[in-house]
Amino acid sequence: MIAPTGFREYDARWKYPEDINLPGITALGMGLGTQMHRHGIAPVIAVGNDYRDYSLSIKNALMLGLIQAGIKVRDIGPALSPMAYFAQFHLDAPAVAMVTASHNPNGWTGVKMGFERPLTHGPDEMTELRNIVLGGEAQETPGGSYEFVDGVREAYLDDLAGDFRMTRKLRVVCATGNGTASAFAPALLKRIGVEVIPSHTRLDYTFPNYNPNPEAMEMLHDMADSVRGTDADFALGFDGDGDRCGVVDDEGQEIFADKMGVIIARDLVKLHPGATFVADVKSTGLFASDPELRKYGAKADYWKTGHSHMKRRVKEIGALAGFEKSGHYFLAEPIGRGYDCGLRVAVEICKMMDRNPDLSMSDMRRALPMTHSTPTMAPYCADDQKYQVLDRLLQKLVAKHEAGETMAGRRIDRVVTVNGARVILDNGSWGLVRASSNTPNLVVVCESSTSESEMRAIFADIDAVIRTEPAVGAYDQTI
Numbered sequence: 001m002i003a004p005t006g007f008r009e010y011d012a013r014w015k016y017p018e019d020i021n022l023p024g025i026t027a028l029g030m031g032l033g034t035q036m037h038r039h040g041i042a043p044v045i046a047v048g049n050d051y052r053d054y055s056l057s058i059k060n061a062l063m064l065g066l067i068q069a070g071i072k073v074r075d076i077g078p079a080l081s082p083m084a085y086f087a088q089f090h091l092d093a094p095a096v097a098m099v100t101a102s103h104n105p106n107g108w109t110g111v112k113m114g115f116e117r118p119l120t121h122g123p124d125e126m127t128e129l130r131n132i133v134l135g136g137e138a139q140e141t142p143g144g145s146y147e148f149v150d151g152v153r154e155a156y157l158d159d160l161a162g163d164f165r166m167t168r169k170l171r172v173v174c175a176t177g178n179g180t181a182s183a184f185a186p187a188l189l190k191r192i193g194v195e196v197i198p199s200h201t202r203l204d205y206t207f208p209n210y211n212p213n214p215e216a217m218e219m220l221h222d223m224a225d226s227v228r229g230t231d232a233d234f235a236l237g238f239d240g241d242g243d244r245c246g247v248v249d250d251e252g253q254e255i256f257a258d259k260m261g262v263i264i265a266r267d268l269v270k271l272h273p274g275a276t277f278v279a280d281v282k283s284t285g286l287f288a289s290d291p292e293l294r295k296y297g298a299k300a301d302y303w304k305t306g307h308s309h310m311k312r313r314v315k316e317i318g319a320l321a322g323f324e325k326s327g328h329y330f331l332a333e334p335i336g337r338g339y340d341c342g343l344r345v346a347v348e349i350c351k352m353m354d355r356n357p358d359l360s361m362s363d364m365r366r367a368l369p370m371t372h373s374t375p376t377m378a379p380y381c382a383d384d385q386k387y388q389v390l391d392r393l394l395q396k397l398v399a400k401h402e403a404g405e406t407m408a409g410r411r412i413d414r415v416v417t418v419n420g421a422r423v424i425l426d427n428g429s430w431g432l433v434r435a436s437s438n439t440p441n442l443v444v445v446c447e448s449s450t451s452e453s454e455m456r457a458i459f460a461d462i463d464a465v466i467r468t469e470p471a472v473g474a475y476d477q478t479i
Contacts, residue, residue, distance in 0.1 A: 001021045003020060009123045009309075010309065013102075025065070027133055031129055033067075035132055037069070044094055046084060046088055046095070047098070049078060050100040069138065072147070081112055082340065088114075089337060091149060097113045118339040160341075160344060166354055171194075174236055179242075181212070181343070186201050211240070227249075236349065239342065247349070259286070265321065272320050274297040276299040276319040280305040280310060280323070284447055288300040302422075320335070381435070381473065397421045400412060408461055432445045444466070
């Protein structure tokens with residue numbers, strides 16, 4: 001049993017066992033192995049799993065299918081997604097499959113996979129895989145085998161820490177929401193000389209406190225409470241599979257991930273003048289307009305949301321880094337290898353603080369030009385309807401621009417349609433609506449360069465267009 005909707009733009013995710021069962025996972029593994037053969041990929045794959053209580057069963061079923069397809073499986077054990085990506089390099093494995101539902105709540109499972117390191121499957125590869133699996137095109141092939149590879153966790157942590165050690169004293173709240181990062185992040189931060197204040201760092205796959213998702217206000221507010229209660233220098237929070245990092249500063253102020261990206265980019269561009277930074281369409285306009293970035297010749301490239309899209313774009317145009325509003329950061333050579341790793345980001349943030357011993361995190365936040373942003377909001381829209389709904393919304397928003405209509409009382413300068421519709425006003429303020437690639441939702445983000453009231457007016461006008469579609473339901477959160 002495999003629900004077709006589980007094949008998403010850049011990975012696979014299902015509710016388990018409602019939408020996929022273990023034989024379905026085995027069929028997925030056979031399909032992935034068949035796809036490797038079709039692409040001429042050497043039949044070797046690194047496979048890991050997150051800490052959810054059913055993930056090992058899912059991984060075993062996936063590996064069975066891969067072996068039946070003639071693939072040599074190298075099992076790295078419980079892992080973070082970036083540890084699995086690292087294993088591709090460390091073990092010289094041409095392919096990777098990571099069993100995880102990322103930040104989705106318990107009851108979800110999925111697989112992130114890729115052939116061309118550091119990239120992961122995008123829409124074309126996912127469509128091909130879906131057709132192989134659902135079309136019954138997977139083929140049994142001899143030569144498959146299984147090997148458990150020990151020591152990858154230690155090699156991964158060694159690679160992240162290198163020979164860096166803090167010269168500045170830092171007290172950092174490390175928040176992992178009882179997820180898989182609990183087994184990695186505190187140890188890494190201690191290794192580089194940070195005093196760690198643990199927050200929900202005991203592995204517990206029931207997630208008794210909150211779902212580990214550093215884009216969700218519930219987790220960010222909990223991190224802020226920890227900072228205020230311990231007088232920490234800042235807090236770092238990690239999602240369920242460790243590929244994202246969220247930040248709260250020393251004053252307990254949550255820093256949205258795109259603004260944190262601008263702070264990091266400001267530091268990196270001094271070391272690498274003229275660098276190009278990729279930002280997803282949900283992100284702040286500061287990547288293009290910030291005077292400090294422009295002073296050092298930084299170039300901004302706004303691209304499609306999604307970890308596969310962003311990784312591919314960073315590699316394609318030779319960017320130094322990519323920043324996604326969800327907290328996926330892609331640090332390329334000479335900093336990282338181009339894949340999203342929340343722990344790599346954590347180390348680089350600590351290095352940034354070490355290079356700026358007289359500045360606090362709140363100093364860096366206040367140094368940014370003021371903008372007013374909403375959180376990432378997600379009104380419900382069923383998976384089998386959301387893309388058609390988005391197409392109609394896009395047409396309506398483009399029509400408003402072409403008719404000379406206003407939004408929040410300002411002229412619409414242009415509508416960028418590279419990924420949904422980003423409606424940009426004549427003062428640089430903007431509102432975005434797009435379809436979520438991972439969940440049955442639309443995604444809405446708004447930012448004003450002038451005031452909170454303008455931000456709210458942009459949201460009200462965007463939402464008024466959205467409400468013309470009866471298939472769109474309630475928001476998960478609002479402003």
